[in-house]
Amino acid sequence: MSDPVLSVRGLGRRFGSEGDFVARGLRKLGLAPPASVVQAVEDVSFDLYPGEVLGVVGESGCGKSTLGRMVAGLLEPTSGTVTRPDAEGRALPMQMIFQDPFSSLNPRKRVKALIGEAPRVHRLTSPSEVEAYVADMMDRCGIDPSYATRFPHAFSGGQRQRVGIARALAVKPEILVCDEAVSALDVSIQAQIVNLFMDLRDELGLTYLFISHDLGIIEHISDRVLVMYLGRAVETGPVDRIFDAPAHPYTRALIDGVPRLDRRRAIYSPIKGDIPSPVDPPPGCAFHPRCPLATEICRVERPVLRDMGDGRQAACHHAESQI
Amino acid sequence: MTPVLELRDLQTSFEMPEGTVHALRELSLSVSRGEILGLVGESGSGKSLTGFSINRLISPPGRVTKGEVRLHGRDILPLPDSEMRKLRGRKIAMIFQDPMMTLNPVLRIETQIRDVLLAHEKLSKSEVRARALAALDEVGIPAPEERLRVYPHQLSGGMRQRVAIAIALLHKPDLVIADEPTTALDVTIQGQILALVQRLCRDRGTALIWISHDLAVVAGLADRIAVMYAGRIVEEGPIDDILDAPAHPYTRGLIDSVPVPGQRGGRLRQIPGRMPALTDLPTGCAFAPRCARATENCAEVPQLMPFGEDRKVRCVHPLAAGEAA
Ligand SMILES: Nc1ncnc2c1ncn2[C@@H]1O[C@H](COP(=O)(O)OP(=O)(O)OP(=O)(O)O)[C@@H](O)[C@H]1O
Ligand SMILES: Nc1ncnc2c1ncn2[C@@H]1O[C@H](COP(=O)(O)OP(=O)(O)OP(=O)(O)O)[C@@H](O)[C@H]1O
Ligand code: SF4
Ligand SMILES: [Mg+2]
Ligand SMILES: [Mg+2]
Numbered sequence: 001m002s003d004p005v006l007s008v009r010g011l012g013r014r015f016g017s018e019g020d021f022v023a024r025g026l027r028k029l030g031l032a033p034p035a036s037v038v039q040a041v042e043d044v045s046f047d048l049y050p051g052e053v054l055g056v057v058g059e060s061g062c063g064k065s066t067l068g069r070m071v072a073g074l075l076e077p078t079s080g081t082v083t084r085p086d087a088e089g090r091a092l093p094m095q096m097i098f099q100d101p102f103s104s105l106n107p108r109k110r111v112k113a114l115i116g117e118a119p120r121v122h123r124l125t126s127p128s129e130v131e132a133y134v135a136d137m138m139d140r141c142g143i144d145p146s147y148a149t150r151f152p153h154a155f156s157g158g159q160r161q162r163v164g165i166a167r168a169l170a171v172k173p174e175i176l177v178c179d180e181a182v183s184a185l186d187v188s189i190q191a192q193i194v195n196l197f198m199d200l201r202d203e204l205g206l207t208y209l210f211i212s213h214d215l216g217i218i219e220h221i222s223d224r225v226l227v228m229y230l231g232r233a234v235e236t237g238p239v240d241r242i243f244d245a246p247a248h249p250y251t252r253a254l255i256d257g258v259p260r261l262d263r264r265r266a267i268y269s270p271i272k273g274d275i276p277s278p279v280d281p282p283p284g285c286a287f288h289p290r291c292p293l294a295t296e297i298c299r300v301e302r303p304v305l306r307d308m309g310d311g312r313q314a315a316c317h318h319a320e321s322q323i
Numbered sequence: 324m325t326p327v328l329e330l331r332d333l334q335t336s337f338e339m340p341e342g343t344v345h346a347l348r349e350l351s352l353s354v355s356r357g358e359i360l361g362l363v364g365e366s367g368s369g370k371s372l373t374g375f376s377i378n379r380l381i382s383p384p385g386r387v388t389k390g391e392v393r394l395h396g397r398d399i400l401p402l403p404d405s406e407m408r409k410l411r412g413r414k415i416a417m418i419f420q421d422p423m424m425t426l427n428p429v430l431r432i433e434t435q436i437r438d439v440l441l442a443h444e445k446l447s448k449s450e451v452r453a454r455a456l457a458a459l460d461e462v463g464i465p466a467p468e469e470r471l472r473v474y475p476h477q478l479s480g481g482m483r484q485r486v487a488i489a490i491a492l493l494h495k496p497d498l499v500i501a502d503e504p505t506t507a508l509d510v511t512i513q514g515q516i517l518a519l520v521q522r523l524c525r526d527r528g529t530a531l532i533w534i535s536h537d538l539a540v541v542a543g544l545a546d547r548i549a550v551m552y553a554g555r556i557v558e559e560g561p562i563d564d565i566l567d568a569p570a571h572p573y574t575r576g577l578i579d580s581v582p583v584p585g586q587r588g589g590r591l592r593q594i595p596g597r598m599p600a601l602t603d604l605p606t607g608c609a610f611a612p613r614c615a616r617a618t619e620n621c622a623e624v625p626q627l628m629p630f631g632e633d634r635k636v637r638c639v640h641p642l643a644a645g646e647a648a
Contacts, residue, residue: 156366159367185536191580194591216581262542
């Protein structure tokens with residue numbers, strides 16, 4: 001295997017503060033309420049290899065966006081490292097495509113400026129050709145180039161997301177961090193964009209960190225998958241292993257709960273229980289309050305990510321009983 | 324039985340520099356007590372506008388220019404705004420794609436719930452608190468006491484949406500219009516919200532319009548489905564009939580572009596081209612430029628015609644069961 005284009009080691013991010021020593025002292029004595037510190041991401045490690053798609057899935061608030069923003073260099077980690085061994089030459093080697101098309105586009109800028117400004121500044125295109133360059137990017141992403149003079153508000157949600165993708169691609173990045181990039185798109189456009197992402201990977205060797213809550217898309221697009229729960233990686237491995245024989249009960253619950261065209265008037269019986277507050281995660285395995293397999297050890301000892309012997313790692317005391 | 328909501332020939336238009344643009348046309352649909360109607364279609368097809376038009380939330384240069392919006396048989400379009408405000412939130416509630424459409428970023432959750440409750444009900448302080456806690460609990464929010472004190476930005480996307488749903492349901496409305504509320508949520512949370520919504524509709528007899536671009540979600544939830552394209556309904560009927568044997572080539576295309584579980588990598592089947600801009604609609608069937616079955620007969624806009632039992636399709640070349648587009 002070739003060298004990774006990006007390596008993440010022990011990455012963590014904490015939000016909020018524990019206060020000064022007086023506050024900490026008072027808390028120790030039980031005289032002050034607990035600090036609201038959120039460990040949004042904790043001890044996540046992976047390598048990204050050139051041209052691969054690493055899919056990241058997990059529950060709302062589990063830290064996917066926080067992880068994505070740290071990988072993209074938009075947020076400082078509080079622990080761990082993100083390294084790019086071979087980052088020479090590119091002006092903007094990483095681009096992020098956001099979850100929320102409503103807030104990620106400057107409403108005061110016309111689409112041609114949104115897409116064309118960065119490549120012009122970084123001299124990826126000459127001033128005389130910028131218009132054609134923008135038109136090509138728009139066309140590639142399925143937006144009518146005649147809309148170049150419009151403002152973002154004149155587009156519907158899906159159209160705006162396509163503008164965001166065109167803008168990211170315009171600076172010829174090496175790695176795309178996609179945070180729910182196709183979630184707001186309807187299927188026919190989703191299919192076009194997924195095909196577009198795959199074409200760009202083949203043509204330009206693009207590498208993706210692909211964050212999505214949509215298991216159908218993750219299954220389709222990913223080479224490897226990272227499943228997160230409450231800030232930690234609970235299972236990671238090749239897409240086939242993860243989807244054909246999930247080792248972690250949380251992964252299984254996700255796969256069983258995914259809506260499918262052939263499941264009509266489904267009786268949804270999602271994992272029971274609430275998402276634990278990330279301010280105060282459960283001891284032991286963070287999934288134990290919701291887990292159908294939980295036993296005594298799960299309540300006291302946190303399972304570490306273990307090699308399952310098939311290129312996959314899972315953090316569950318009872319992983320073997322699943323596969 | 325009178326449907327909870329019936330739209331008759333609704334038309335919503337925008338005054339643009341280029342001229343008047345009709346964003347919704349000839350829109351007729353109905354939803355009964357306890358029924359779930361899935362409204363699907365491509366981005367920009369008019370799904371959200373349908374919800375906004377029902378709720379009179381269209382702002383200039385847009386307005387409803389034709390048709391009727393009947394709530395329990397009464398056309399509410401002619402009602403003065405003051406009457407409409409009373410219906411909104413109490414009889415008709417909306418849940419949006421972006422929960423911040425419902426939530427005020429500068430107010431604590433408790434304040435927002437209190438304001439909505441007191442807008443239509445007289446309640447004591449302790450009653451307000453009990454209702455607020457129960458509402459958050461019902462949508463599965465952990466540690467509701469803590470959450471009452473926070474501001475929306477302190478919650479993750481999924482949490483914000485639950486709070487928005489809790490607020491929409493405070494007055495037990497007869498009709499809920501849910502505009503892509505689970506689009507940004509992951510599977511188990513979506514599953515919980517779908518389960519919640521199912522329970523609500525069954526138990527309370529609430530009529531629900533579930534707007535989504537995600538056919539699979541609608542497949543699992545809805546009793547009926549209406550497919551929109553370029554501002555018109557192109558196909559409508561019972562969920563099984565339509566998903567198992569779509570008659571409109573567009574519906575067929577939508578179904579075919581959903582990734583099939585177990586089938587990894589490779590190209591997805593996509594519908595060629597894109598939906599035309601409203602300012603640039605073809606004269607005939609709006610889908611014709613993307614449609615493999617189009618002929619000269621498609622140069623006129625097809626009517627929404629009965630097709631089989633209890634179904635309608637707007638196509639002069641509808642597909643037979645099992646036929647490819
Ligand atoms: N700026 C912030 N300040 C405080 N807490 C934050 C901040 N950003 C994120 N968090 C918290 O960190 C945790 C992870 O949030 P993050 O947005 O990364 O989750 P996510 O997996 O992307 O969720 P979603 O699927 O809802 O987008 C959450 O508990 C969230 O409340
Ligand atoms: N304020 C406006 N001015 C002009 N046109 C508008 C305005 N608001 C919406 N439209 C147009 O009306 C059409 C329908 O928009 P609508 O938001 O209902 O689409 P949608 O089906 O909900 O799409 P999405 O899935 O992207 O949310 C779109 O073509 C849009 O461009
Ligand atoms: S470690 Fe225990 S509680 Fe955690 S997922 Fe495995 S079985 Fe469930
Ligand atoms: Mg996120
Ligand atoms: Mg919409």
